[in-house]
Amino acid sequence: MHAFHIHYRNTQGTLMRILTAVSRRGLDMPYVQACADERGQRASLLLDVNTKQIGQLCRDWYAIVDVIEVKVGTPTAEMLDSAAGVLGAHPPASAGVIGKNASAAMA
């Protein structure tokens, strides 16, 4: 797991472009946080990617007009804790509780 911190100017669509670079590769995003920081806006993502994908993602993000800087690091405990529930189930949750509810509704 790798943590990515993308600093960007909060212009129309920039956050969506950042996320689209991930979703177009079919990668799960177990942790995403976007917030203001001292340098503008920051998106933090936790992704399970290999070295080649890290390079590709960083370059794709950097090609976005309003991205200022991209950093890769070790995930914080908070990121891993938040992601823990999501990482376990795939497909998420629906196989359990929601599935039962759906079955009940159909019955």
Next chain:
Amino acid sequence: MLRGAEIFLQCLRAEDVDLVFGYPGGAIMPLYDALEGSGIRHVLTRHEQGAVFAAEGHARATGKVGVAIATSGPGATNLVTGIADAKMDSVPLVCITGQVRSSLIGTDAFQETDVFGLTLSLTKWSRLVKTIDEIPAVIAEAFYWAREGRPGPVVIDIPTDFLKAKMDFAGPVKFTPKPRPSDPAVEAAFGDKLISLLQKAERPVALIGAGAKLSGAISELRSLLDELNIPTFATVHGLGAVEPEAPYYLGMVGMHGTRAANMALHENDLLLVFGARLDDRVTGDPTRFAPHSKIVHFEIDPAQLDRVRACELPIVGDLAKTIPAFHKKVRDAKLPNWNEWRAVACGDDRAELDPRGLSQPTIRFLDELFGRLTQNSVVIADVGQHQMWAAQRYRSASPRGFITSGGLGSMGFALPAAVGVQLSKPDATVLCVSGDGGFQMNIQELATVRRLNLPIKMVIVDNKYLGMVRQWQQLFYQRNYAETDLSDNPDFVEIAKAYRINAVRVQEDVMREYPVTEDTADALERFLRSPEPELLVFDCAPEANVYPMVPAGAALSEMLFEEE
């Protein structure tokens, strides 16, 4: 006080726009209402996809920014293929879409679509205009990003009420980008590292892509290549960057590249890449791509580096700067003698098996046409077998002499693109080569050709199949020609006549004689020199194939040839 539409058009003029392509509709009507007297010529196509491809043709032929206009909803969605096409092929393009009134956005109003959202991943930059005040700044920024660095498409989505509203207008503005602290600088010492790699190389080669042409550094590149004198080849978009008669030039590389180019790309030990993305049509199986190579990648867009293979030396920057810097180093360096390697790579053993195309009448036909073109000509190819034949056979020395949809491979591209090219280059011979499948995808643009009386020379290579798909079905799907049979095609000659365009059908048998008869030669001359639009339908053998061919997933050295 000016209306938003008038301000919009004045800002376009300030960006040197004098020609736009489009199709009107409800939400964009105020802009059309203001067109007269704006100094901007609007060309009405018969479909929005025709407009965006025509704008691309204009941009590709001139290097200027192409502009396409459409209304909201279906008008905007019809632009999407062209936007994706421009993204893949690095074409500077500004698409302007009308949007429903700002108060209706998000209500699923009539002809409302989320144009901003649906084009997000296809554009370099986009804006939904939120007030009339920001029109000048949005236009300035849009054109900046369309042109800047690796060119590409941008979208401006403007609600109709802002086009109608009025405000005081102080004039167009300029956009200045905010600097980024971590913009990569060209490493000053790259030249020394590169010379060192060259000095150790035994089998160096050069691969030329579209970026070399987009940089405008063609004369510098040619001068560098003359000095290096190493085997050189080009991607489909790099064609025309290298003087085709240069003794070290091996032609096109990739899935349908020449035998010599593919073998040299497979065998080299140092690969100099100038502005190419190294996509799968160029590399073949990426795990077996250039297995002995160290790669040096000259590239303006860092996002293109290391996509297929890690490169030994990335050189990020405008090739207009990095090529001259490299050339200076080459002049001062003592480099090895690569005569032996060049003799192998460029030798007769690797020449084309059938250089005159005698076994393939369509190739003969294209050779006969191309051989009659002057340097002031542009060939526009659609997508499919005819595209690859044209890329293999047309040897233009002009960087903008061969235009095609290479990255996205959009069938239906050629005819509307030819409209944009002919309008940009009224004195050029514009030859549009399509297949029978692709031609029908934008056949309605015959009306645009007729309306403007554009002397475009249109060729349909008619094999009554979706030829390239059929070729794959033949070779890799046991001849299961599922849904590729187009033998119920309409009579293209009669269709052209209905548009009041001259048309003729030529049987492939006339190309079996070498040289062609005087009558055939005269007919081709008349076709090319006519001041009118002309259509020539060439009957192609249904099962003619494009060779060489590197099967998907194979290495470049594993080409299939005709005799196999």
